[in-house]
Amino acid sequence: MTTASVMRFAILQFPASNCDQDCVHALRVLGSQAKLVWHKDTSLGEVDAVIVPGGFSYGDALRCGAIARFSPVMQAVSRFADNGGLVLGICNGFQILCEAGLLPGALIRNRDLRFHCEQVFLKTANFETPFTSEVRRDGVPIRIPIAHGEGCYFADAPTLDRLQAQRQILWQYCDASGAVTEAANPNGSVLNIAGIANERFNVAGLMPHPDRAVEGILGTEDGRGILNSMILALESRRASAVAVA
Amino acid sequence: MKAKLVITPKKAVLDPQGKTVANALEHMGYAGVTGVRVGKYIEIDLAPGTSATDAHKALNEAALRFLSNPVIEDYRLEIVE
Numbered sequence: 001m002t003t004a005s006v007m008r009f010a011i012l013q014f015p016a017s018n019c020d021q022d023c024v025h026a027l028r029v030l031g032s033q034a035k036l037v038w039h040k041d042t043s044l045g046e047v048d049a050v051i052v053p054g055g056f057s058y059g060d061a062l063r064c065g066a067i068a069r070f071s072p073v074m075q076a077v078s079r080f081a082d083n084g085g086l087v088l089g090i091c092n093g094f095q096i097l098c099e100a101g102l103l104p105g106a107l108i109r110n111r112d113l114r115f116h117c118e119q120v121f122l123k124t125a126n127f128e129t130p131f132t133s134e135v136r137r138d139g140v141p142i143r144i145p146i147a148h149g150e151g152c153y154f155a156d157a158p159t160l161d162r163l164q165a166q167r168q169i170l171w172q173y174c175d176a177s178g179a180v181t182e183a184a185n186p187n188g189s190v191l192n193i194a195g196i197a198n199e200r201f202n203v204a205g206l207m208p209h210p211d212r213a214v215e216g217i218l219g220t221e222d223g224r225g226i227l228n229s230m231i232l233a234l235e236s237r238r239a240s241a242v243a244v245a
Numbered sequence: 246m247k248a249k250l251v252i253t254p255k256k257a258v259l260d261p262q263g264k265t266v267a268n269a270l271e272h273m274g275y276a277g278v279t280g281v282r283v284g285k286y287i288e289i290d291l292a293p294g295t296s297a298t299d300a301h302k303a304l305n306e307a308a309l310r311f312l313s314n315p316v317i318e319d320y321r322l323e324i325v326e
Contacts, residue, residue: 062311062312063314066311066314070311098316099314104316105316106314106316106317108254108258108259108317109261109262110261111259111261112261113261113262113265152259154258154259154316154317155316156257156316157257188259188261
């Protein structure tokens with residue numbers, strides 16, 4: 001395998017993104033290349049994957065992610081996704097991808113109207129995706145921090161049926177034992193949804209921050225599984241010489 | 246000339262703000278309140294002489310694409326002199 005080649009990530013940078021450097025750092029820790037791409041850029045350059053990072057793009061004016069989705073760089077991201085490129089949205093990045101229509105549903109105000117900044121447990125609901133293949137499969141939930149005020153996932157009933165039928169729900173909030181319970185739901189998300197993928201499984205988003213969970217000094221390394229899944233998926237794509245424009 | 250846009254959360258969408266306000270009204274003794282939805286109001290100034298029909302058409306589009314999110318919100322648009 002040509003695993004010696006390093007994967008190149010583009011990390012988008014909007015006004016008031018604040019996890020862009022965290023993403024760059026996390027990916028470098030994992031041995032990948034990461035470069036920042038300014039929101040006014042119309043091209044992503046030569047990259048293998050895109051991460052839309054957390055923050056408060058445009059001060060969350062109107063709705064979270066509503067303005068960022070119209071940035072010039074998002075057109076490049078849409079084209080990249082249409083061509084099968086891997087795109088991950090984290091926190092505000094998840095909100096932006098939903099607003100852009102690259103993922104179904106929307107993220108609204110937390111049920112208790114409070115900002116939640118804490119460690120949560122996540123059950124991985126589908127391991128057969130480029131975002132989850134390397135996540136531990138021993139039944140132990142992963143522990144990753146959240147930091148959001150608008151993380152309550154909503155989609156209408158037909159959309160939820162589709163998400164379930166096609167196994168597009170990737171992560172659900174759960175308790176320490178892995179049980180998906182109402183008490184373990186920090187924000188009121190339907191079906192305890194913490195993260196989903198699109199129908200093609202090349203675009204995913206989640207409210208928790210894998211980028212803040214790759215080094216033991218920060219309390220958990222469980223974010224590695226998610227980012228390493230992307231890296232492995234890219235390596236096998238490159239190995240089978242499938243070019244992603 | 247102005248456009249007035251009233252945006253409200255869809256019925257199926259959880260509206261914790263509305264619920265909190267409804268509870269507060271009840272505690273304050275305002276009887277007969279059976280539900281509260283908290284939304285947004287957007288007022289847009291339009292150049293004098295703008296055609297109301299054109300403004301309605303353009304802002305309807307803007308409301309669907311950007312000013313509201315049809316996944317979670319309904320809106321009502323009104324053009325006034």
